[in-house]
Amino acid sequence: MADLNKFFETVDSLKPEFIQRLSDAVAIPSVSADAEHRPEVVKMAHWTVDQLKALGAHDIELRELGVQEGTEDLQLPPVVLAKYGNDANKKNILIYGHLDVQPALKEDGWNTDPFVLTVDEEKDVMYGRGSTDDKGPVIGWLNAIEAYKKAGIDFPVNLVMCFEGMEESGSLGLEQLVFAEGDKYFKGVDAVCISDNYWLGTTHPVLTYGLRGCNYYSITITGPGADLHSGVFGGIVNEPMIDLSKVLATLVDGKGKIQIEGVDKMVAPVTEEERSRYDDIHYDIKELTEATGGNDINMHSTKEDTLMARWRYPSLSIHGIEGAFSGAGAKTVIPAKVSGKFSIRTVPNINSKMLDELVFAHVEKEFAKLGSKCKLNVELVHDGDYWVSDPNNWNFTAAKKATKAVWGVEPDLTREGGSIPITLIFEQATKSDVLLLPMGRGDDGAHSINEKLNISNYIGGVKTLGAYLHYIAEEKKE
Amino acid sequence: MADLNKFFETVDSLKPEFIQRLSDAVAIPSVSADAEHRPEVVKMAHWTVDQLKALGAHDIELRELGVQEGTEDLQLPPVVLAKYGNDANKKNILIYGHLDVQPALKEDGWNTDPFVLTVDEEKDVMYGRGSTDDKGPVIGWLNAIEAYKKAGIDFPVNLVMCFEGMEESGSLGLEQLVFAEGDKYFKGVDAVCISDNYWLGTTHPVLTYGLRGCNYYSITITGPGADLHSGVFGGIVNEPMIDLSKVLATLVDGKGKIQIEGVDKMVAPVTEEERSRYDDIHYDIKELTEATGGNDINMHSTKEDTLMARWRYPSLSIHGIEGAFSGAGAKTVIPAKVSGKFSIRTVPNINSKMLDELVFAHVEKEFAKLGSKCKLNVELVHDGDYWVSDPNNWNFTAAKKATKAVWGVEPDLTREGGSIPITLIFEQATKSDVLLLPMGRGDDGAHSINEKLNISNYIGGVKTLGAYLHYIAEEKKE
Ligand SMILES: [Zn+2]
Ligand SMILES: [Zn+2]
Ligand SMILES: [Zn+2]
Ligand SMILES: [Zn+2]
Known part of the structure; x- marks a missing residue:
């Protein structure tokens, strides 16, 4: 000393x-x-x-x-x-x-x-x-x-x-x-x-x-061979953007809970020892509101829930869509091919390969429900373990x-x-x-x-x- | 002569x-x-x-x-x-x-x-x-x-x-x-x-x-003050892109039927005289497959249904999203503010102003269901009568x-x-x-x-x- x-x-x-x-x-x-x-x-x-x-x-x-x-x-x-x-x-x-x-x-x-x-x-x-x-x-x-x-x-x-x-x-x-x-x-x-x-x-x-780890996925839905005019084709063809919106909407609920069957079961349960660690942590959830630009968009009401959601539970974010109209203004296009990008933050004991299988199965099932004639492709873009x-x-x-x-x-x-x-x-x-x-x-x-x-x-x-x-x-x- | x-x-x-x-x-x-x-x-x-x-x-x-x-x-x-x-x-x-x-x-x-x-x-x-x-x-x-x-x-x-x-x-x-x-x-x-x-x-x-006429709408959902990193904030905040996907998914079903309450009721019923006009029209729906680049994505199975869907029924198309990640590759952003663009093709006897009211009410209702802390704004971008x-x-x-x-x-x-x-x-x-x-x-x-x-x-x-x-x-x- x-x-x-x-x-x-x-x-x-x-x-x-x-x-x-x-x-x-x-x-x-x-x-x-x-x-x-x-x-x-x-x-x-x-x-x-x-x-x-x-x-x-x-x-x-x-x-x-x-x-x-x-x-x-x-x-x-x-x-x-x-x-x-x-x-x-x-x-x-x-x-x-x-x-x-x-x-x-x-x-x-x-x-x-x-x-x-x-x-x-x-x-x-x-x-x-x-x-x-x-x-x-x-x-x-x-x-x-x-x-x-x-x-x-x-x-x-x-x-x-x-x-x-x-x-x-x-x-x-x-x-x-x-x-x-x-x-x-x-x-x-x-x-x-x-x-x-x-x-x-x-x-x-x-x-x-x-x-946390991160598995990044892309859902690509293809319809016509080229972009179409919504005046001429609206109402008669299956539209990739409509299908994609519907599939993306099934991934996670409004409270951040992942809706892909089987993911929850892979998450390690919280032990008493682990839970107790959260009590002592110096953190005021009001800081989160500051970090998000003054807008309170926290889905949780306690320090413990907030930190656990960030650190030890998986989350799913939708990042955007490639191939759709993304500019300012108003364009009446039916995009021919769109790719929705989302990622899942992974935690113990999520098996990355098994997660991929669950994601693919979920997306394919939800797409099949639509009865659309468009074509679906879902793939892993990159992954990295927790x-x-x-x-x-x-x-x-x-x-x-x-x-x-x-x-x-x-x-x-x-x-x-x-x-x-x-x-x-x-x-x-x-x-x-x-x-x-x-x-x-x-x-x-x-x-x-x-x-x-x-x-x-x-x-x-x-x-x-x-x-x-x-x-x-x-x-x-x- | x-x-x-x-x-x-x-x-x-x-x-x-x-x-x-x-x-x-x-x-x-x-x-x-x-x-x-x-x-x-x-x-x-x-x-x-x-x-x-x-x-x-x-x-x-x-x-x-x-x-x-x-x-x-x-x-x-x-x-x-x-x-x-x-x-x-x-x-x-x-x-x-x-x-x-x-x-x-x-x-x-x-x-x-x-x-x-x-x-x-x-x-x-x-x-x-x-x-x-x-x-x-x-x-x-x-x-x-x-x-x-x-x-x-x-x-x-x-x-x-x-x-x-x-x-x-x-x-x-x-x-x-x-x-x-x-x-x-x-x-x-x-x-x-x-x-x-x-x-x-x-x-x-x-x-x-x-x-047909066209009413073009934009749904803007705002969350944090600036884009966030999904590693840090995924799972703790309401995400505008998730909310928007969920709202867009409620607009129309997989068969092109508009799900906004009250729109159907404004559409003029088909008279016998009108229906009979469709029988004689020279059109082979196979032409549609050609027009869509060889991919058969027609939601209808007969000439009459196809033409009526194009000409005398309203349709809803989702054109894209402004403000989300739209590039190639993989970006793990939580977009702070996203605007979904969609339009409705209008037909007799849809009242344009009344349609706006129905759209606004529907979007507000569906957004409210999410219980999200994000902010919603829905507006008409432009309209033109049938x-x-x-x-x-x-x-x-x-x-x-x-x-x-x-x-x-x-x-x-x-x-x-x-x-x-x-x-x-x-x-x-x-x-x-x-x-x-x-x-x-x-x-x-x-x-x-x-x-x-x-x-x-x-x-x-x-x-x-x-x-x-x-x-x-x-x-x-x-
Ligand atoms: Zn022209
Ligand atoms: Zn012209
Ligand atoms: Zn750095
Ligand atoms: Zn560094």
Whole structure:
């Protein structure tokens, strides 16, 4: 504990340097979505390598991933691999983060230049694209190394680092690399820690132990060979848009309950232990109304129901229709072929393949009921499994101790409704426990205008990451 | 009858000149939809004026309609007004047609240059944009004047001509002009004849006595203030797209029957006389399968049911959704605000305003059933009344005689499922009977690639228009 206090003091004393380091990183507009910005993503990788070298990391590699699929010769940005420490008596902890950011333009409505870290000490806030997603956390790890060094404390673990540059664009190429390096570069990894999500609210630190999966489906209904005029053909032909509306309407009820037979039965029942976790969570459902733009459209009336619906129950959303009239104004077309897109967020113990079968059977049955002469095709567009860990395992125990040491409170144990596919990939490739340890707050606006990271979260985050390494070193591996 | 035979012979002898005249007109790409082509529409009006002058028309005017709404300074093309004959003892017949055409590009899949009339005598076909819609019929009237002149026969009526240049783009500006001129330029009109539609099939001439109206509606459902991520919010908020699918699904059943209470009751019952008209109509429902691209999606099994569904029963089509994800691929968005567009084709005796009330009440009722916290707005986007005439009135009687004289058969009496709003406007503005007397065939492909007009329809059409004027002159006005 003496060591840790020294570490914390050193972090506090390095605050100006840490803010400068984040500022340098935010100044590189490493937007992965645009080919034009690709050199900036590469520059960000090189910048990171320079930082790692200066800190004394070794086995540093810029791993090339080849040409981006669907492009002629656009190179994917390299993945930064690095190690820090090589002591056979220490645990090997793999950390992951991403160096790329979402697009951002001042004109989108930013109050400040998105690629200039704007620090407001009084408000405890730093604005800038990537501040919270995910440059703050990635640099948090670098800061932790520096603070340990400057404090003169032996680094508690061996770090294995993996920082990619395409996370905001589907992590192209990363899955293959991670699986290929499972028993090579990542050999001997004892646990994985990812800092790339957020506190649930704005005041209470959290650890995250679950993510929903996502199966995305498309229902295509085909009628005539080409679009028809509704004056000439309205009333005499089966119309794909009418059929599709009727099929889509059967998928879920007005309260969000999925109407596809058999889905409910696959959902794991709530245990008493699990239910009790929800009572303690710091969350006010009024925050939801704010998050949805001031309109109260919450289908649930309690905190517990709301969070369970987001985290541990499946949901079905209808995203839109391809092929129908989608412009402004009034067009009297009968669209010839329309595809309805919807997805189901999956949770334990939904079997993804079985879910596909249930969805196909339901859609085919409902379409058959219409007696339409149109043709139906329903297919899975993509899928990704849910991830759930045991929030009481040694990895989480270490993180709980770290949180307590830094923030003085027990962390809330949260799940997330969305997916971070790389989580499951690291778990499978390294066959070890993964922990999601967020730095920023729920209102940071990761993909929005005026993205921010609170200074207290940044400094507290560096302390938490460092303390986590301290405690995981002490923990007995399960 | 001697006069008429002389007229027919003269038409036959002038065939090369008539084809040349149509060829000259098709060579002017008078596309009204593009601002770039606007000068060509104007050129087409001037060309028509020159033709009319050469034929001896008088009171010729190029009536300017001002700047096109929604544009800075794009002038609408002028309407050509002209008279031919000024004999107080003759009837005054108003004829209408349009000089503009649909867009056409060789690259769209045309076998020939769309703006070069390509004549295939062997196949009895002339290909070219505007050949059948509507340059063939408009020039048919000019040809009829020329044939009467060259045959040395006194022209049977006074013609009042109105040729516009914006029909394919909503007839902008025309309604005001027609109503304004009802008792001025169009004063004393006894009957109106419009040649701008088609035979039902490919072999039997028709006269058209009815058109459906169209009320176009938009249902807007609003949820969150901005689009949401379905991972984070799926399962906890009411989703506009889910609500909209459910409301759209209640509008019409799988067999085309409108489910909005009260609509059925407004539809005029079928009389015995009306039903009997359908028995004789020359139509093979197999043609419908061809018209829908080879896919049989006809909801009806008999000719009579099919035609009644198209002509004399209302129909409801869902055109699409604005605001939802409409692209290719997979996007996991929860759209914040979606507008479903649908329209109802109206028939006697549907009261347009009452229909609006029924639609609004139905949509509001179905939305209320969902118990959703989203907000609903349903509105009428535009409407246009149906038109039905008495196919036994003097105007039709004259046209029946003309058809018999030229084609040797009784015309089929048809209606159309679509709207030609100008029909009702001329009826109201001139307070006289309107007749739709088509020249081309049902497979002419008016708005498609490879638009064509059969040579026999062109020449037979000129004869029919001329014979119609002959017989309407003899007919006792009702
Ligand atoms: Zn991220
Ligand atoms: Zn992100
Ligand atoms: Zn037309
Ligand atoms: Zn047209």
